[in-house]
Amino acid sequence: MADGTRVGRLIALHASRRLREPTEQPSSSDGRLPGPRSILRKGIFMDTFEAINQRRSVKAYDPAHRLTSAEETKLLESAIQSPTSFNMQNWRFVIVRDPEQRKRIRAAAVDQVQATDASLLILLTADLKAWQKSPERYWRNASPEVQALVVGWMGPFYEGKEQLQRDEAMRSCGLAGQTIMLAAKAMGYDSCPMIGFDAVKVAEIINLPKNHVIGFMIAVGKAVKPAAPKGGQLALAEVLVENRFSDG
């Protein structure tokens, strides 16, 4: 995900060499490529597996393009459908629109161009203490018995377990982040997850409250260059284990 200026330039170069090769772009049933707007207007999106397979980390975006308010809402309403432990919805999504602030974040993110040029920059942060902030609201639609039981379980589960609280932040941001990237793809956009930034500086820029952490950031926009070819996909067998790891 991380990408500095030199890396970005080299990868862009690498990608541009292949620009004339067939890309993996989706095509509508009549063979034309509908633009993002027309896809949204028609309510036609993309098969889930197409979105999964076509999602790639894109670095070069049209800086003049912005998502419509309806598109942005659709993207974020999708994000909050993602599951969280105990339904505690610990993510806090920071949408950075202010151009000056995006410049500052770019400077803190080894000058990655997508921080300023993408249509949208979303910082996925999480509240480490969401589990203790009126947790009954996460179960307000459940029966009183279920609500009491689940809420009563949350406190002892997290109390004093700082590492677990941080794990939940990263896990929730990961789950929601993939929803955002797949939703963006289905709307005809591209995305780039980013972890290559100075977390202390970025926390300062967004005025991150105490007990919150940044998971990662995602740039979303209209690609002007396709992603570089996949770096080196491992075979499924290399990352798959049957039942239990073997010894040694």
Add this chain to the structure above:
Amino acid sequence: MADGTRVGRLIALHASRRLREPTEQPSSSDGRLPGPRSILRKGIFMDTFEAINQRRSVKAYDPAHRLTSAEETKLLESAIQSPTSFNMQNWRFVIVRDPEQRKRIRAAAVDQVQATDASLLILLTADLKAWQKSPERYWRNASPEVQALVVGWMGPFYEGKEQLQRDEAMRSCGLAGQTIMLAAKAMGYDSCPMIGFDAVKVAEIINLPKNHVIGFMIAVGKAVKPAAPKGGQLALAEVLVENRFSDG
């Protein structure tokens, strides 16, 4: 995500009360509900937003049902399309098939029935040291310059940063986990992410190697009862921040 026996029973009760209400199940264009197999055979899956909105944590599965080998491969091949930092593909997916082992995991997971009854139980684990294990293979398709640059950057990025290494594990498992759950939904299955288990015991059961951690587990299968209604969705505005957090 976590759910003990009593909780599970209460939630199931809660859900069963609503069984006669209209569910959010997808319908094919002719109004019939195609089973998972027929969907896969036809190559017809599900719109990305439908999958995102219909994915729910389901606890009750048909214990006699198993995914076909082709379905399982499709699910896992989808998972490994998920992004990871520096493309290091740090996830290690443990597919638990052995019934005895699934019983032991269920016992370590507050007796949650889905651990034994779902068609598939996937433990999402990660190698904390993936960044130092022949990292050049993650970039073998890139130009030599890009490979050298990215690989040269990875070492100093992670070296000695134990918390960052663990964050990467949780982040990667979250990203891949959401892919698995959306892919399952698109194939006509349901899923349940689980964190309510004794991580030390489960690590022992799967013989988790040194420097590996468990992110969470996911049960995937054929639902026999719909999910409970959403516990209490927060409004988008409650988890959204514009530009920067306000003071205080």
